[in-house]
Amino acid sequence: MGLVPLLVEGDLEGTPLLGIEGDRRVVHSPRASDGLVGHYLREIGKIPLLTAAQEVEIGRRIEAGQIAMREALAGIPSAVRGLLEVGDRLRRGEIPAEEVILLPDGRDLEPRVLRKVVRALAHVRRLEAGRERGTRGPWYRRMAKILAGIPFTPTLIETIVAEVRRQREAGIGRAELAEALGRIAEHARAVRQAKRELTEANLRLVVSVAKRYASPTLPLLDLIQDGNLGLLKAVDRFQYRRGFKFSTYATWWIRQAITRALAEQSRTIRIPTHLVEARNRIARVHRDLAEELGREVLPEELAERTGVAAAKIRLILESFREPLSLETPIAQEATLADVLQDTSVEGPTAVVMAQDLTTRVQRALATLAPREQAILRLRFGFDGGSEHTLEEIGKRFAVTRERIRQLEGRALGKLRQPQLARNLRAFVGTETSRWDS
Structure with missing residues (x-):
């Protein structure tokens, strides 16, 4: 019906919506946007609102369908193995909890819930x-009950279902697999239909929230698109048993989706969503700990409370620092670019010292026998070459690696003579350990 069929088949978060093609936002001209918004508002205005009782009834249908789907998965060995593998990755911290467990309030998964x-x-x-x-003994009923509760x-x-369909071996007979997949598909359709009803009945709520943020630089249509994404998240997480009216619950998700989109647009450098959430x-x-401790919170204390490494916390916080322009004025006629050192280019002092060091090394090597010179040049990568192992040098000279080690030691011993070592020690500093060993 016109612009209202926002949802496609499937109930994934981020389902393509009006004005969104995949991950690309469609840009409309102001006149086209006004026309689209007007048509969109007329269409969604035809959809009746839901009563509290109707919302509860839809919530029950969604819950029943999802439980039935998880119970049906218990009868497919490959599906159970897939869920167990995901659970192992969750336990090891390899994947975020929100990819596995539906978190109704959008907060972190509490450690006790994870356990x-x-x-x-x-x-x-x-x-x-x-x-x-091939049996349906007590184990199946217990497994189905456990999976239904997660x-x-x-x-x-x-x-998981898509992976089962791709696999040739699911661990049960074809007829039994087809029956289980058929039940899952039937329940999935029922869940999608119930979610669609709940979503379409609350599209006007998105518009009412989006209007509060609209401005000449923020088209209403773009805000509605972002708000609809939040509405889909609210539908996925709605818990009718808590007794709240859905609009009260959904408003928070809609507002969060809009404000997050606005924050991303306002930044010079876009921060990935998972970093924003982290x-x-x-x-x-940090706020809770600061109130509890009455002082500034250390990264190590945040790490202990959140379970995130202190180094990662520092990295996340550092990524949100606003960049400074090189044209930022710092004096009457000077900018930041005028006083910043270009670390990609060596300074004149470093260039002169490098040339002097090269000259002194060549002079020191010239005091050695030709074969000793060649061994040290290969061993330490002089003349811009790569360093070679004793075995590689031995093959080149057709001798054993032990013989090369002896020749290397004798050559280094000659270079340790005071008159030679004194000329090089000032350059190598702490790196003399390899020469002195």
């Missing part, structure tokens, strides 16, 4: 180890 999920998956692993092929993200479930989490913990 509960890990224990549940460990129980599933024990049940999977005792699976009897709030996996829709994206993860769809990924920084926001660190900021929340």
Whole structure:
């Protein structure tokens, strides 16, 4: 119906929306945007709003469908193995929790909740180890109940199902696999339909929130696009059992999506979304710790509370520092570029010292026998060449590596004579250890 069919088949977050093609934002002229917005508003105005009872009914349908999908996965060995593998990666910290577990309030997965999920998956692993092929014994009911209680993200479930479809060996017979996949597809359609109803009934809410941020430089259509992404996240995370009206819950997600998009547009250098979210989490913990301790919080204390390494915390916070322009004035007629050293170019002093060092090294090597000179040049990469091992040099001279080591030691011993070493020691500084060994 006109502009309203925003959702495509599938309930992944980030589903293509009006005015968005994949990951590319469609740019409209002001006149075209006004026409599109007007048409869009007329179309969504035809969709009736939901009562609180209707929202609860839709929430129940979504919950029932998702639970049934997870229960059906228990009957497919390859799907269970896929979930267990993802759980192992989650436990090792290789993937963020939000990619595995649906977090209703958008905050970090609390350690106690993570431990509960890990224990549940460990129980599933024990049940999977005792699976009897083709049966529906007590193990299956226990496994189905456990998987039904873990709030996996829709994206993860769809990924697991897609992988099962691609595999030739799922661990069960073809007929049984087809039946299980058929049940999953049926429940997935029911979930998509329920989410679609909830989404379309709240499109006007997105417009009402987006209008607060509209300005001549911020087209309403762009704000609506960003807000619709937040609405989809709210639909995925809606928990009707808490008793809140959906609009109250969704407004937070819509506003967050819009403000995040505005923040990204305002930065000179775009910061990846996962870093923005990590920084926001660190900021929340920092605020709580500062109130608790009554002083400035150390990175090590943040690391202990968040579970993120202190070095990574410093890196994340450093990435949010605003860049300075080289044209920034620092004096009456001077800019920052005038006083910054170009570290990519050697200064005149370094060039002169390097030339002097090269001359002195060549003079020192000239005091050695030709074969000793050649061995040291190869061993230490003089003349701009690469360093060679004793074995490589031995092959070149048709002698053993031990013989090369002896010749190297004798040559270095000659160079350690006071009159020669004194001329080189000032240049190599702390690197003399290799020569003195």
